[in-house]
Amino acid sequence: MLAGILSHVHIDSQGMVRFGDLPPVPVNLQGVMLPAGTHPLTETLTSLIYHYPYARGVTRDAAAVAGRAAQEDQADPDPDFLARLSAANRSRERWDPMWRVYQTGSNGALSVEKRSVHFQALPGSYLFVDSPGRTPAAGDFVSVHAPKESSRVQRGFYFAFGETIASEFDDVLLARLYFNATAESVPLLVEWLSTDLNRYRIPYRFKCLANPALYDRRDPAVLYIAKRFLPLWLHLAVSRRDMMQALLRPGTPLFTKPLLDGLGAADEPGGGASFGQSRSRLVAEGIVAAWLAGGQSVPERLRSIAACFHAAGLSLATPHLAEGARDLYQWPVEN
Template sequence: MQLLESLPNQLPDAVPEQLRTALEDMVKQLEIQESNFSIRHRDYKPLELPAEVVERFGQLSLDLQKKYLSLQLRSFLYGLYYNGSLKDALALNGDSDDLTLHQNLENNTYLGIDLKFYQRLDESNTGEGYFDPDWLVLSLESDGTMAVNKGGLTLHIQPEEHLQPEAQSPAVGDEVAVLLPPNLVQNGFYMAVGNLGTYDHGHPDSEGEIVRIYFNLTPEGAVAVMGSLTQQLNQISVPFSFKVLYNPEDYNRYDSGVLYFDNNDYEAVRLVLGKVYTENQSHFKPEVPLFTKFLAPGLGLAEEPDQKFADQESFGMNRCQIVANGLLEAHHKGDDSPEARMAAILQQFSLLEIELQQCYLNAKSEDIYTPLDL
């Protein structure tokens, strides 16, 4: 009884119930086994490696072994607690194989693109393309085309189709803005790009934060929301990008869609989201990713982390790494008690000056993110 009373007392009163419940479950139920790099939870199958892989990893330096264990723990937290993508695969009565368990949990590209579903998403995207700046003109060809380069990528373009009207006669060495398509393919996602470009195009000198809003949608909902959201955001001239999973079988996670924009545009985006949500409410599932701010059932918000452990690190991986660091610190000190684990996790957030009750914000950020009016 003393344990049940002491754990909640370690957490600030304002910590959301979803996060409180998840953290208490982590510190009580998780078992870290360094000898075979496995992570265990009594209600799920273990996340573990084949014996021959464990043997090979055992020959690595202790530093590399610790780094891999940290990544393994982070992935477990991410898939089980953050977005639920591992819950079905690790269910005690479920069917799973090593391919499912050891895929990159953010980049589900091994299943390939569902071409019919991809086409439906593309047809729903109302974007017309956007002018991307800072392309260097390399050459002017005799057939009227020109070669332009940016970031190591060279394109051959038609000036009358791909350049702005006032800039269709550039000289070699000039920089021009090139019209790019309204869509990208990115790490298992179909991504729509707004007519003013991505979130950083419209505010190149902004001191605002990049904001992510996570959508927990059905596949049909992704198609419907793609249409209404791109139409309404382009109508009010907000730079944004919006991505959804391109394989319908992957929609067993709380972040099947993500909208990115500058927080200076939050109030305008919030009004649009209210309309889009009301129109498509039946397509939203109730859960939101862990650590995010609840805006409505199936809609969670977070700022782009400004203190990352790796260059290519999402918000969810960042917050799961903070928790993993705390759990491993307690483990390496030889105290895996729930109280020691919770104290170590709280210390990790404190070191980064992230308030646990508002861990969707960066350190010292102001919470300007009013939930939807429903």
């Protein structure tokens, strides 16, 4: 798969790259602040790899979808589509009581705990009514806000939240499940996931594109759950594979592990970047390193990319896994 993609990457010069049948892309060499040691080519190649082979599986017909890829950052959410997603979401917004404060912050944030679940509640996301006129202190109990949804967390996306509040420790080891859903099928996906995950009290968040015109990607919908809950989710979902398959289009994002044709899985990459961006950058770094060493053949690029993955503590053989992680992405055997 990766070898075929690499054959479509052409570095014409330090200031020009090509991918597939796209027109040559100039590299912006002026006025761009780059991390120390980063070659300008890396930024351009990262963007090309992310938008095309990672997100769309595109090589030869890249020019046909270039216009839609360019619209992603400018497209506004569709109000009617957001209403459909909200109606499908079975989570309920509420204030969850009896969270014990164990630490207070100078900015009004509270570190709270309930049944071994810990997280930081920011001002506006908690209520304290036991002692009007004073701020909460360690040992007090507050109610915290459990939202149903949001279209403001990330521009261009609708977020659905589970009714069970997640521990901040679980955010360190997250599993990502990428659904290649259509704009027509994603409300059904929202309804099924919110029903089952809430029924079994699995904390989660789910996001999907908020404009149906942008559903040409292979990752338009993503489920985030703590990796410790992944075996339970797979156990619950194994009997629904046929139903899920009917909601999905063929193809999974590059570097993810296919669980179904249309359902890919990967670990949280860390560092603030998305999974696709983090892996696309490593590939771009490998291509540029090979080019700087005088090599542009596919084998030379593959060796260089493998070295970049290794330096990051990852393996090109299992690019979906975080450093040192076990592969839990496998369906249980049905009885």
